[in-house]
Structure formats: structure tokens, C-alpha cells
Amino acid sequence: DPAYSPKQNCTVFLSNKAFPEQTFSDDMKSRYKCRVYNTPLSSNHTLQSWIEQTNNTQGTVDVLTLSINSTSELKIIDKMVRDDSIKKVRQLLLELHFDPKTTDAEVYILLLERLRMLYSIGLRITWFDQLIHCATNKFNKCYAVYFIQPDLRDKSKGVAKVDLPSIDNIRKLNGNQIADLYFSYIETTQFFCQHILRIGRITDGGWNVCHDQMLKMKSPCIVYSFGVFNDLSFDDEVAATYNCKVYAFDPTTPFDTHQHGPRVWFSRIGLGDSYRKFQAGYVAPLTQIRAKLNHQSEPIAILKADIEGAEWSSVPNMINTHQLEDVSQLYLEFHGDGNTANQLILLKMIHDAGFRIFWYHINPACTFNKSLLRRSRCQEVYFMNTKFKAKNS
Numbered sequence: 001d002p003a004y005s006p007k008q009n010c011t012v013f014l015s016n017k018a019f020p021e022q023t024f025s026d027d028m029k030s031r032y033k034c035r036v037y038n039t040p041l042s043s044n045h046t047l048q049s050w051i052e053q054t055n056n057t058q059g060t061v062d063v064l065t066l067s068i069n070s071t072s073e074l075k076i077i078d079k080m081v082r083d084d085s086i087k088k089v090r091q092l093l094l095e096l097h098f099d100p101k102t103t104d105a106e107v108y109i110l111l112l113e114r115l116r117m118l119y120s121i122g123l124r125i126t127w128f129d130q131l132i133h134c135a136t137n138k139f140n141k142c143y144a145v146y147f148i149q150p151d152l153r154d155k156s157k158g159v160a161k162v163d164l165p166s167i168d169n170i171r172k173l174n175g176n177q178i179a180d181l182y183f184s185y186i187e188t189t190q191f192f193c194q195h196i197l198r199i200g201r202i203t204d205g206g207w208n209v210c211h212d213q214m215l216k217m218k219s220p221c222i223v224y225s226f227g228v229f230n231d232l233s234f235d236d237e238v239a240a241t242y243n244c245k246v247y248a249f250d251p252t253t254p255f256d257t258h259q260h261g262p263r264v265w266f267s268r269i270g271l272g273d274s275y276r277k278f279q280a281g282y283v284a285p286l287t288q289i290r291a292k293l294n295h296q297s298e299p300i301a302i303l304k305a306d307i308e309g310a311e312w313s314s315v316p317n318m319i320n321t322h323q324l325e326d327v328s329q330l331y332l333e334f335h336g337d338g339n340t341a342n343q344l345i346l347l348k349m350i351h352d353a354g355f356r357i358f359w360y361h362i363n364p365a366c367t368f369n370k371s372l373l374r375r376s377r378c379q380e381v382y383f384m385n386t387k388f389k390a391k392n393s
Contacts, residue, residue: 001157001159001160002154002157002158002159002160003153003154003155003157003158003159004090004091004148004152004153004154005032005154005157006028006032006034006062006063006090007032007062007154008032008033009033009034009035009058010028010032010033010034010035010062010063011034011035011037011054011056011058011060011061011062011063012025012028012034012035012036012037012061012062012063012064012065013037013039013047013050013061013063013064013065014036014037014038014039014065015039015040015041015064015065015066015067016065016066016067016093016095017040017067017069018067018069018095018097018142019067019095019133021065024065028063032062034062034063035054037050037054039054041066041076042076043075043079046079046080046083046085047061047064047076047079047080047083047085047086047088047089048080048083048085051085051088059088060088060089060090060152061088061089061090062090062091063089063090063091063093064089064091064092064093065093065095066092066093066094066095067094067095067096067097068094068095068096068097069097069098071107071110074110074111074114077114077117077118078114078117081117081118081121084121086118086121086123087121087122087149087151088152089123089149089152090148090149090152090153091146091147091148091149092118092123092146092147092148092149093144093146093147094144094145094146094147095131095142095143095144095145096111096142096143096145097134097141097142098111098141098142099141100139100141115145118147122149122150122151123147123148123149124147124148124149124150125145125146125147126146126147126148127146128143128144128145128146128196129143129144129146130143130198130202131143131144132203132364135202135203136202136203137201137202137203137233138201138202139202140202160188161188161190162181162184162185162188164181164185164344164347164348164351165181165348166348167345167348170341170344170345170348171341171345173341173344175339175340176339178338178339178340178341178343178344179337179338179339179375181344182338182339182343182344182347183338183375185344185347185357186334186338186347186357186360186379186381187360187362188357189357189358189359189360190356190357190358191356191357191358191384191386192358193210193211193212193213193358193359193384194211194212195210195211195212196208196209196210196211196359197209197211197241199234199237199238199241200231200233200234200235200236200237200238201231201233201234204231205231205233205234206233206234207234207304207331207380207382208359208361208380208382209238209302209329210329210358210359210382210384213328213329213384214241214242214301214302214329217242217299217301217328218299219242219243219244220243220244220245220263221242221243221244221245221299221301221302222244222245222246222247222295222298222299222300222301223235223238223239223242223244223245223246223247223300223301223302223303223304224247224249224286224289224300224302224303224304225238225246225247225248225249225302225304226248226249226250226270226271226303226304226305226306226307227249227250227270227304227305227306227307227308227333228248228249228250228253228266229250229252229253230253230254230255232248232260232261232264232266234304235248235260235261235264236260236261236264238302239261239262239263239264240263242301243263244263244301244302245263245265246263246264246265247265247267247293248260248264248265248266248267249266249267249268249269249270249271249289250266250268250270250281251268251269251270251278251279251280251281251282251283252270252278252279252280252281253266253268253280253281254280255268256268257269267281268280268281268282269281269282269283269284269289270282270283270284270307270310271283271284271285271286271289271305271307271310271311271314272284272285272310272313272314272317273285273313273314273316273317275288283310283314285314285317285318285321285323286314286317286318286321286323287318287321287323290323296391297391298326298391299326299327299328299388299390299391300326300327300328301328301329302327302328302329302330302331303324303327303329303330303331304331304332305331305332305333306332306333306380307333308335309335309336311332311333311334311335311346312336312342312343312346315332315346315349315350316346316349319349319350319353324353324355324385325353325385325387325388325389325391326388326389326390326391327385327388328384328385328388329382329383329384329385330350330355330382330383330385331380331381331382331383332380332381332383333363333378333379333380333381334378334379334381335377335378336377337368337377338375350383353385353387354385354386354387354388355383355384355385355386356383356384356386357381357382357383357384358382358383358384359381359382360379360380360381360382361379361380362376362379363376363377363378363379363380364376365378366378366379
């Protein structure tokens with residue numbers, strides 16, 4: 001965001017001992033022209049001492065990375081809070097490395113106490129990440145938690161906003177211009193969700209649910225899950241967590257239509273813009289699928305679609321036939337380079353239909369641009385329907 005973005009001659013302290021940070025360091029230098037220092041923190045080398053040793057005339061650190069791997073290292077946070085040096089940090093990127101299999105309740109209490117200390121001194125969590133390096137199917141051994149210090153924001157700057165041009169003007173843009181807008185848009189959140197809950201596998205197969213909104217949905221809610229292949233972990237868990245009736249769909253599975261669980265039904269059909277044969281099953285427009293299930297007037301709490309490129313034709317069909325008006329949360333995995341007009345036009349259509357991004361996830365397995373490693377051909381984007389209205393309300 002402009003209010004927190006590093007400025008010219010910015011200062012970055014690298015104190016993360018867990019993972020190499022060369023790519024991050026190089027990017028901060030090239031993108032923001034920051035001065036980057038390796039600043040291992042300990043009882044003898046404190047944050048305040050590094051600020052003094054690096055001749056930081058501004059007195060602030062734009063970005064501090066830090067990893068905590070044991071309870072003994074919590075003293076680093078204690079010291080930064082006691083001497084107020086943490087108040088000089090605009091962004092804190094904190095990694096917590098604790099394996100749930102070997103971490104007892106007392107240790108988690110110590111961690112929560114430190115998080116409360118950081119909160120009390122003014123830091124606020126703006127994002128978190130379940131690091132793929134330490135993920136298992138059921139839990140994460142490490143988390144990255146991203147803080148900002150509102151007291152150090154640039155008060156002359158507003159909140160980041162990416163406006164999409166009209167469809168006619170999108171068609172006038174070249175490929176690079178379209179790609180820049182495409183990636184800027186899907187990586188800028190527009191709706192605040194207090195509690196993001198991972199449902200399903202921590203690794204590929206799980207999805208991040210806006211828990212706040214799900215608590216507002218009437219029970220039993222309805223969830224549509226398109227693109228499961230042989231992993232229904234999300235479907236099983238969302239049914240159990242929210243007492244939802246879950247309808248899973250995929251025309252490519254080795255198994256046929258069946259009831260998968262007490263509240264989970266599977267059909268060998270997928271999303272498309274017309275009804276036709278596809279691989280082992282069929283694809284059909286959402287309006288036809290809802291009619292077959294007698295859900296024309298039933299609101300859908302979550303519609304999730306990971307359909308390997310079919311989103312570019314099926315989602316416009318859903319919008320044009322008004323099938324998304326009573327969908328509360330829409331989760332899409334976009335597949336593509338983001339450099340064609342139809343891809344940016346779809347984002348414009350989704351925006352105009354009232355959907356706002358509250359979360360996104362870059363799939364590192366699909367990165368394709370060596371100069372922009374964060375660009376990925378497959379990115380999960382999570383939308384909230386700000387115009388949601390149940391048809392039977």
C-alpha cells in the first residue's frame with residue numbers, strides 16, 4: 001500500500017535464519033532501491049544496536065524480517081518491546097517455526113503472549129501465510145505473519161486501489177499493459193475479512209474461507225465445489241464445520257456419481273458454457289446444474305471452481321445468466337498468463353457484478369516469468385459478493 005510502501009533509500013533488516021532470503025533481498029534492492037543489511041538478532045546484537053551500527057539517519061526500519069524457532073528466541077521480541085525499538089519498524093515480517101506434533105500448550109501460551117505484546121505496542125496483522133516449505137496435509141509447522149505499524153504510515157497516501165478500465169478500453173491495451181493490470185488487480189485485496197480459516201488440506205486441495213461470512217449464513221448452507229479430481233478434503237471439512245450440504249463436481253474423475261459422505265454428494269459433471277460430453281462425464285452451465293438439483297432459489301454460501309482454464313468461458317455465462325447474484329463467496333483458480341483481453345474483461349465483469357477480493361494465493365508451481373517470480377499461471381482468488389441477496393429472502 002502507498003502508505004507503507006518503502007521509499008527511496010529505504011532500510012531493510014534481514015534477521016530470518018530459517019530460509020535463504022536472497023531473492024527477497026534482490027527484489028527489495030531492484031524494486032525499491034533499499035539498503036539491505038544482514039542483521040542477526042541475539043542478546044548481544046539487538047535491533048537498536050543494528051539501527052545505530054548501520055547509521056540509519058532516518059531512525060526507522062522499513063522492513064524487518066525475523067524468524068523465531070524456539071522459546072529461547074522469544075527474548076528477542078521481549079527486548080525489542082522493552083526498549084521500544086520495534087516502534088521504529090514500519091513492516092515486520094515474522095516467521096514462527098513450531099511443530100504442532102512437539103509443541104505443547106504452554107509454548108503456545110508463550111507465543112500468544114508475545115503476539116499480544118506486539119499488538120499492545122501498535123503493530124497490526126495485515127496478512128499471514130502457511131508456508132509450503134513446512135506444510136503437511138493436516139497442519140503447518142511454520143507460519144509467516146505480516147505486521148504493519150500504523151503510527152509510521154505515510155499519512156499523505158491513501159489505500160491502494162486498482163481500477164479497471166472499460167471493456168472497450170481494455171481491448172485497446174497491449175499484452176504487457178493487460179498483464180500488469182491483471183496481476184495488480186488480483187493481488188490487491190478489496191474486502192476485509194477478520195478471520196480466514198483454511199478448510200481441507202494445508203497443501204494443494206484446501207481453500208481459505210472467510211469464516212466471518214459463513215457464520216452469517218443460514219443452516220444448512222449449500223456449497224458447490226467444482227474441480228476435485230480425487231481430493232474431497234475441502235468438501236468433507238466444510239460440510240462438517242458449517243453443517244453445509246456440499247455438492248462436488250468433476251467430469252474427469254475415475255469414480256462415478258455417488259454420495260460421498262453424510263452431507264457430501266459427488267456428480268461426474270463440470271462447469272461449461274453449454275451441455276456436452278467431456279472426458280469421463282459432461283459439462284453444463286451453472287443454471288442447468290442448479291435446476292437439476294432444484295437449487296434455483298437456494299442461496300449458495302460458497303462456489304469454488306478449479307477447472308483448469310474452463311473458467312474463462314463458464315464464469316461469463318454464470319454472470320450473464322444471473323447465477324452468481326445469490327452466491328455469497330466465489331473462489332476461482334485462474335489459469336493463464338493474464339495478458340489477453342478476455343482475461344482482464346472477466347475480472348471487470350466479476351467486479352461489476354459486485355464481487356470484491358478478500359484473499360489470494362499464488363501457486364509457486366506455476367510461476368513463469370524469471371524477472372517477475374511472483375507471477376504465476378495459476379492463482380487462487382477469493383471474492384466476496386457485496387451485492388449478495390438470497391432469491392428466497
